[in-house]
Amino acid sequence: MNVKALLVLFVWLVAAAAIVPRVDAYNHSFLSQNPEFDVPVLMRMLGEGRSILSNLSILQADRYFHGGVGHEDERHQGSLSILENETADEDYSPVVKSKSKVSPYNILFRIPEETEVTEHAHLNGDQLKEIVPWLYYASEIDPHNVRACTLTGFYIADKMGKVDEGIAYLRKALRNNPESWEISAELGRIYYQHEKNYTEAERFLYRAWLLLEKTPHDKFQERYVLTLLAACYEKQGRTKEAMKLYEHIQELFPDAAPVRERIKKLSSK
Amino acid sequence: MKAIWAIASVMMRELVRKKDFYILLIFLLALLGFLSSQSFFNVEGISRYIKDFGYSLVTLFSFIIAVTFTAKQMPGELESKTIYPLLAKPVSRHTIILGKFLGGVVISSISFVLFYGIFCIFQWIGGTGNSFMLLGQGFLFGILFLCLVCAIAMFLSNIMTLGANITLSVLLYIMISGFADSVRDSVLFSKGITSVLGGIFYYLIPHFEFYDLRIRITHSWDPLPGWIVVAVALYTCIYCFVLIYFAGLIFRRKRL
Numbered sequence: 198m199n200v201k202a203l204l205v206l207f208v209w210l211v212a213a214a215a216i217v218p219r220v221d222a223y224n225h226s227f228l229s230q231n232p233e234f235d236v237p238v239l240m241r242m243l244g245e246g247r248s249i250l251s252n253l254s255i256l257q258a259d260r261y262f263h264g265g266v267g268h269e270d271e272r273h274q275g276s277l278s279i280l281e282n283e284t285a286d287e288d289y290s291p292v293v294k295s296k297s298k299v300s301p302y303n304i305l306f307r308i309p310e311e312t313e314v315t316e317h318a319h320l321n322g323d324q325l326k327e328i329v330p331w332l333y334y335a336s337e338i339d340p341h342n343v344r345a346c347t348l349t350g351f352y353i354a355d356k357m358g359k360v361d362e363g364i365a366y367l368r369k370a371l372r373n374n375p376e377s378w379e380i381s382a383e384l385g386r387i388y389y390q391h392e393k394n395y396t397e398a399e400r401f402l403y404r405a406w407l408l409l410e411k412t413p414h415d416k417f418q419e420r421y422v423l424t425l426l427a428a429c430y431e432k433q434g435r436t437k438e439a440m441k442l443y444e445h446i447q448e449l450f451p452d453a454a455p456v457r458e459r460i461k462k463l464s465s466k
Numbered sequence: 467m468k469a470i471w472a473i474a475s476v477m478m479r480e481l482v483r484k485k486d487f488y489i490l491l492i493f494l495l496a497l498l499g500f501l502s503s504q505s506f507f508n509v510e511g512i513s514r515y516i517k518d519f520g521y522s523l524v525t526l527f528s529f530i531i532a533v534t535f536t537a538k539q540m541p542g543e544l545e546s547k548t549i550y551p552l553l554a555k556p557v558s559r560h561t562i563i564l565g566k567f568l569g570g571v572v573i574s575s576i577s578f579v580l581f582y583g584i585f586c587i588f589q590w591i592g593g594t595g596n597s598f599m600l601l602g603q604g605f606l607f608g609i610l611f612l613c614l615v616c617a618i619a620m621f622l623s624n625i626m627t628l629g630a631n632i633t634l635s636v637l638l639y640i641m642i643s644g645f646a647d648s649v650r651d652s653v654l655f656s657k658g659i660t661s662v663l664g665g666i667f668y669y670l671i672p673h674f675e676f677y678d679l680r681i682r683i684t685h686s687w688d689p690l691p692g693w694i695v696v697a698v699a700l701y702t703c704i705y706c707f708v709l710i711y712f713a714g715l716i717f718r719r720k721r722l
Contacts, residue, residue, distance in 0.1 A: 261514060265681040298654065304697055305669055308676055309650060311694050314687050327514040329506045353507045362507040 240338060251339035255348065258331035264318045325356045336370065346370035347383045360391045378408035382422050389425055395432045402426040416449040436463055469557045473565025474572055477535065481573045486534060490527040494581055497523060498588050513594035518684040520585045525608065525680075528578040529639065532612045536570030536619035537631040540717075549722065560714035563620060567710050570616035578608050599689040604679045606695065610702040611677035615639070617706040618672055621713040624720070639674055646675045672705060 240247055260267065299306045320327060332352055335345035346367065354363025367384045374380055385402035388394045405422050423442045430439035443460045447453065481487055501516045543549040552562060582605055589595045596604075618638065622631040649671075653664035676698050681687070 261685075264687070265685040305673065305701070306650060306654070308673075308694060308697060308701075309647065312676065312690060314681055314685075316687075323511075326509045326512050329509050330504070330512060330515045333506045353509070357507070357509050359507050359509065366507065 236340065243338075247339040248342065251335045251342040251345055254331050254335035254338060255342075255345055258328040258335065258348075261328045261331060262320050262325075264314070264316070264320065266314050266316065266318070325352065328352065329357065340370070340373040343370075343374055343377045343379050346374065346377075347379050350380075350383050350387065354387045354391060360387065363387055364392075376408060376411075378405040378412065378414075378418075378422070381405035381408060382425070385422075385429075386425055389429055389432075395429045399426065399429040399433070402429060420446050420449060431463075439463060469555075469561050470565040470568055473552075473557075473562060474569035477539065477566065477569025477573055478576070480535065481531075481576065487531060487577055490530065490577070491580065491584075494523055494527055494584060498584065502588060502592065511594075513589075513592050514684050516592065517589060517594070517596075518680065520588060521604070521680045521683050524578070524581040524585050525611070525678075527581055528574055528608065528612055529615055531577045532570060532574035532615040533619050533632055533635045535573050536566070536616045537623050537635065538628055539566045539570070539620070540623040541628045541631075544722070553722070559718045560711075563624075563710060563714045563717055567616055567620045567706075567713075570620060571613050574612040574616060575609050578612055582608060596683055596686055597689065600679070600683060600686070603689050603695060604683050607677040607679055607698065610699060611674065613706050614672055614674070614677075614702050617709040617713075621709040621716075624713050624716040638672065642671055643674050643678065646671070646673060673701070676701065 243250065299310060301307065329349075329352060332345065332349040335342060336349050339345065347370075350363050350367040350370070353359045353366060357363075364384065364387055367380055367387070371377065371380045371384065381401045382405035385398045385400075385405055388398035388401060392398075402422055402425050406419075406426060409419060409422055423446050427439045427442035427446070430436075430442065440460065440463050443456055443463065447456045447460065450456065498516070498520055501519055506512060540549075543552070553559075557565075586595070586601060595601070615635065619631060619635050622634055626634070646668075649664065649668055653661060653668050656664055679690075682690070
């Protein structure tokens, strides 16, 4: 009996030793060709629920941005205020508590009214770091949530001043989402604005433009990418290429005075 | 009073003997340690999400201790038949219920004190402590919350089985914490008989959401005004008194 058991164990070990390296090699080659499947097991088990959780994490970041108080649509035109990149920190007025409709003797109805935090406040300066964990989790839970990726990149590079970390993070995000024009454009912007590396910026912005052309988009998105790309060309002294792009932008927005002036300025050079 | 304390002290020995508390304590330490050691893109000094998770964990773990220890008291005594020697002593059934309730409160409060202490130490190490007033209010509300939970579990343990009691207590906690605000709003915006019935329902349900200071502690908002603290404490006392009184009545009429 013992000899039989040992024999079974031996055969099992030999079979495992033969199969495991092959499976491992197959996994490695598969994941290197399909990086979008390189997700932890737990996350894979969540399935499509990952996308919901990831968006909830962004909502939580927005709540943190408001000091834990729920987001107020009417103050941000229905969008999340953490998405408003250039949010003026002081462009909101404090909430004045309206007079309660509940009788002062209706105590159980009054308590939640008094305990609820209603002040409308935005995190600013150094406090903004508090939303970073939620943005990080949003993109970790669903690496294909492009909005989470670009938002995280923006907050790390622009708001936290960690440009290298932001670039490394966005490059990783781009590997997971090679078809995303948004991530390419964000990388290009960071290279342009923070690193002043116009060659790299041009590379990513040009790629973003090509990807954008392949997907349904609006003219504002096209203007965003092209303006940055034209600026890159200008910085590199490639006036003709920049001019072409500005002309293209003017076709999209015929009444845009700044573009017209830019073209005039470049043609006079 | 002596009899109540004697019954409660038996329960306290249970806390030391059983492993539930130690497991939750280790789990809390491990989770807080893990959260504190997390690094996000080399950004230093991030603290609010640790406070958020920490406070939630402290409340949840204390709630688990309160419900499980209190809920199993009566069924445990009945099953092992240890209730008979207890009833043979010169103590009323109300005293037994009160003793068991007090034991549950003391056990969960001891756990809460330790959990809350660890939470405060982690805050202090991270250099992101709250005002003493707010932390004090958080502590007081935690104890009051546990009193309410123990009273509910003790009341339910007289009318249902252990499993049903724990399930209903947890469900009540989840539902009321999540939906009490919606109930309140719907009552305020309704009229006529709906408003009256809704109002009665709102007054009857245990308001767990009153004790939740998570947002205030996490985001370092101002402490609550004094009258709110007094009102919540009074509310807890009245609710617990009513529940324990009825639990005693039910137990007195029970045929054993």
